[in-house]
Amino acid sequence: PxxxxxxxxxxxxxxxxxxxxxxxxxxxxxxxxxxxxxxxxxxxxxxxxxxxxxxxxxxxxxxxxxxxxxxxxxxxxxxxxxxxxxxxxxxxxxxxxxIFKDRARTREAKLQVAFAEIPYLRSCLVGLQKGTKSNLPVDNTNRGSRGGGGESVYDSQIHLLDRREIKIKKELEKLSKKRTLLKCERKKREFPVVAIVGYTNCGKTTLIKSLTGDSKITPRDALFATLDVTVHGFKLPCNLTVLLVDTVGFISNIPVNLIAAFNSTLRDAIDADVLIHLQDVSHPDLKNQVATVKDTLLQLNIDSTKPMIQVANKIDKMTLEQLEDFSDLQISAKEGDGLEELVESIQIKLLEVTNRRYLRLMVLSGGTEYSWLHKEATI
Ligand code: GDP
Known part of the structure; x- marks a missing residue:
């Protein structure tokens, strides 16, 4: 770490x-x-x-x-x-x-934050245990049911946390099952999923807004503005609708259990057909941010076999000489530069990824490169 x-x-x-x-x-x-x-x-x-x-x-x-x-x-x-x-x-x-607590909107995100808080609360109790046992606040309603007597305040607090942890976990599992059902629905509709990942504040929301033209989306210059994973339909020029998924931004030096807490929402990214790794190339700490994202993806079991497009964002803040260092696809999500090339790359990448699924259709239709996609989209 x-x-x-x-x-x-x-x-x-x-x-x-x-x-x-x-x-x-x-x-x-x-x-x-x-x-x-x-x-x-x-x-x-x-x-x-x-x-x-x-x-x-x-x-x-x-x-x-x-x-x-x-x-x-x-x-x-x-x-x-x-x-x-x-x-x-x-x-x-x-x-x-x-921050996560403050930003979580859906029930699932709120539960995930509560779940991530438990190891932290446990460590607070361990800190307090030494020397100040008797001053801890006690939940009397629960003490009665523990049979009273003999048990230290610390033990009963730990016990409460354990129970809370199990309860939240069960709730999350229930919600996760529901998500799986939703995913089946999505699979049936055959919409490919493109997920955007990146360091917090790299411009993910801005990019989705520019691509979809959705005026309801408001990018904010704040860390973790996007906490719940959100999904937006987006039509490629070839007429195929893809689902664009905006994910929670990553940040360095955050323990695995906090990332793991978002694992089920980040599953959308894991299950995506294509990942876009968006990078704020104007940021002075770009190198470390990129390393953090790669590391976090590994922790989520997303390895180099996942189809990924590396995208350099915020190029409007850079000089042409500075941009020579970046061979990646270069865009300005804000100004709209390079978006056509990005969309083209998404189409090509999807073609590569899904070719086994769609190639036959393409041959059958015998049309231009994307006509199969059009057919598939309208089936
Ligand atoms: P997210 O946290 O990754 O979703 O990032 P946002 O989309 O909320 O953007 C974070 C900040 O960066 C906002 O103030 C955006 O206006 C700004 N931003 C995003 N893309 C660009 C870009 O291409 N150029 C410039 N100059 N600013 C950008």
Whole structure:
């Protein structure tokens, strides 16, 4: 996971601020850089740095929380820092989780976020367990049914979380079965699925809006604006309707279980006939973003055999010389440059992928390259 860290402290800081900006009611009032080497250490801060920060926070009443943006804290670390600074401590996982909570719209996405929160809540309990057992809030209604006596508050809280986890999992399984049914429907209709994946904010929503001309779609300059997977019908020039799937954006250094929580919605991407990997080539941390997306796809069991089109987006922000480095398909989702070429690539890729399914039809129809697609689409 270390290789997924943003490459320079400046970029880390920039992403951290963007994460905070994505949370309603929070803003970043001050920041410091922590050397990357210290992230893996037991103590996040060097001693001088720690005392400076402590003074800064105590003297500034406008600081109501501290966000350690670079890593995931252990429960005990979080507790120690909270005691030292006197304010709540957020880490990368909790902030991303909070954004996800805020953005989840469908019942499935909400349940998935709740499911992803459980390991985090468990780690908070472990942190609190040491020294403050008796101060934990207790849900008395459930304690009675546990037979009372002998059991520590910590144990009963853990037990509650376990039960909650099982319940959410069951609900998710039910919903997932429903999705499978929907997928069968989709298969019957024979619409090929094209999924767009990429680092958060790379322009996925903008691209779908430009391709479909759907004015209801509003791209936002915010991280994780697209949390629920959304599907849009789109007609290729050859008249074949494909389903375009917009997916949750990926982000570096986020633990596998949070990605796994979105696994069932990301199945649409996994099951897609073609993936478009959209890249914001104007971003200074492009290399790391691309690596993160590839890594996340691997974690979702999508390997190099999956038909994929690499697309360089936001070329309107670049000079021609800068663009020489990119051999990929180049587009500006916002300005509309390169979209025809992209659509052409999607058609060709679909032809490659589905040729076994459709080739016979093509030969039978004997027409132009795409006439079979037209036939297939109108069957
Ligand atoms: P998503 O998170 O991947 O869905 O990204 P969005 O489509 O919401 O876009 C994120 C931000 O990038 C928005 O402010 C868009 O206006 C901007 N954006 C997207 N595509 C382009 C592009 O081709 N050129 C420029 N200049 N900005 C773009």
């Amino acid at each position: 270390k290789k997924n860290l943003l490459t320079t402290p400046d970029l880390m800081l920039e992403e951290a601020k963007a994460l905070i900006d994505s949370l309603p009611n929070w803003k970043c009032v001050d920041s410091i850089k922590i050397p990357v080497e210290s992230l893996e250490k037991k103590n996040v801060f060097g001693s001088g740095q720690f005392e400076d920060l402590q003074k800064k926070i105590v003297r500034n009443p406008n600081i109501s929380a501290v966000f350690i943006s670079t890593n995931i804290l252990r429960g005990i670390q979080r507790k120690e820092l909270m005691m030292a600074f006197g304010v709540p401590i957020f880490d990368r996982y909790s902030v991303v989780l909070q």
